[in-house]
Amino acid sequence: xxxKQELTDSAITQILENxxxxxxxxxxxxxxxxxxxxxxxxKKLSDKQRKxxxxxxxxxxxxxESK
Numbered sequence: 001x002x003x004k005q006e007l008t009d010s011a012i013t014q015i016l017e018n019x020x021x022x023x024x025x026x027x028x029x030x031x032x033x034x035x036x037x038x039x040x041x042x043k044k045l046s047d048k049q050r051k052x053x054x055x056x057x058x059x060x061x062x063x064x065e066s067k
Contacts, residue, residue: 007050012039015057023060032056 007015016036021029035049045053 007054009043012045012050012053015053019057020060024056028056 016032016039019032021032024032031052035045035053038049039045
């Protein structure tokens with residue numbers, strides 16, 4: 001998913017269902033848990049929440065740079 005494009009509702013649902021919590025920092029885990037609850041209740045996120053969620057997803061799914 002490209003952060004330059006706004007995440008669709010279905011993309012947010014996919015990220016929240018498939019993000020690997022074991023690869024997140026404690027703060028990131030708490031953020032994702034909070035966003036999951038809020039998303040389930042409201043189906044709405046702020047622009048900053050959408051951006052951060054997209055960044056976390058990209059961080060887990062972008063190829064590592066090899067040197």
